Amino acid sequence: MxxxxxxxxxxxxxxxxxxxxxxxxxxxxxxxxxxxxxxxxxxxxxxxxxxxxxxxxxxxxxxxxxxxxxxxxxxxxxxxxxxxxxxxxxxxxxxxxxxxxxxxxxAKDAPPIAFSASLSNSGEIYTGPCTDKTLVFKRILSNTGGYDHNTGVFTAPVNGLYYFTFSTYGYNTHVAGAILMKNGVRQISTYDNISADGSDIGSNSVVLQLAAGDKVHMELWDNGRVYDNWNGHTTFSGFLVFPA
The missing domain is CATH 1.20.5 (Single alpha-helices involved in coiled-coils or other helix-helix interfaces)
Structure with missing residues (x-):
């Protein structure tokens, strides 16, 4: 105001x-x-x-x-x-x-080491029972080093982890199967005893640490027998995963 x-x-x-x-x-x-x-x-x-x-x-x-x-x-x-x-x-x-x-x-450091072979390279073949139980896989499907098709032995060229897989086929008259050996020591196997069935097939696989010069091969069981033909029922494969 x-x-x-x-x-x-x-x-x-x-x-x-x-x-x-x-x-x-x-x-x-x-x-x-x-x-x-x-x-x-x-x-x-x-x-x-x-x-x-x-x-x-x-x-x-x-x-x-x-x-x-x-x-x-x-x-x-x-x-x-x-x-x-x-x-x-x-x-x-x-x-x-x-x-x-x-x-x-x-890729540069890892050498190309791999092989795959089947037991028979000429028609039908039974192996075993025998004194020398080493399985010699004659039919070479691939081999870039390490596997000797004359002895059936894989010798590691370099240190590393290796993958091996195998399959076996046999009839009921004998023990069927085989053992994967590393330097003469059992690692893994397939096995089927004498039975009423006509035939059996088995397979297995393993990764092994190998030093250069270590030897891996397959052996029959005592009194065992396996069978193969050109169909490749009994096989052995392996390759280097990586050097270590």
Whole structure:
């Protein structure tokens, strides 16, 4: 109201300075004053509205500043994650390159050692019972080193892990099966006793740690017998998994 009173006095002062003011009658003066008071009140209401709008503007500005701060924080987080992602990509690429180098190195270092053979290289054959129980697999299907088809013995060319597999076929008149030997020591076998059924087939496989010069071969069981023909029922195979 102080503002209104001051404004009213100012208007009154201006009004009394107008020419001919003393000639106005009392009613006109009151009407004029009432209009001035209403004008002053409307100005005060508008001022209050302006003050309210200023509060809204301040609130909006605060929210805008908070939004800018949040966007800045999120951008910083995105930049951090982007850098971490780039670091991970760099490490992944380095790991893949290292794996490729290891693969290439392994491929270069591992000699191609593998063989596969069956017992018979000419028609039907029974082996056993016999004093020398070593099975000599004559029909060579593949041999890149290590297997001697004259003795039936595989000699490891290098240190490493080797995979061996074999199969045996026999009839019910004798023990059927064979034993895989490493340096004269039994490792794994197949076995089927004399029975009423007509024939039996067995197979087995193993991974062995061999040093260069170690020997692996197949032997019959005591009083055992196996059979083979060009169908390759009785077989012996092996290969180097990797040098070690």
């Amino acid at each position: 102080e503002f209104g009173a001051l404004l009213l006095l100012t208007l009154l002062g201006l009004s009394f300075g107008e020419p001919g003011f003393v000639q106005r009658d009392y009613m006109n003066t009151l009407e004029w004053l009432r209009a001035k008071v209403e004008f002053i009140n409307s100005l005060e209401d508008k001022l209050k509205n302006v003050e309210g709008w200023q509060g809204d503007v301040d609130a909006l500005e605060a929210r805008l500043n908070a939004t800018v701060d949040e966007l800045t924080r999120q951008k910083s987080e995105v930049d951090r994650l982007s850098k971490e992602n780039q670091d991970l990509r760099t490490r992944l690429n380095a790991t893949e390159e290292e794996i490729d180098k290891l693969k290439q190195s392994s």
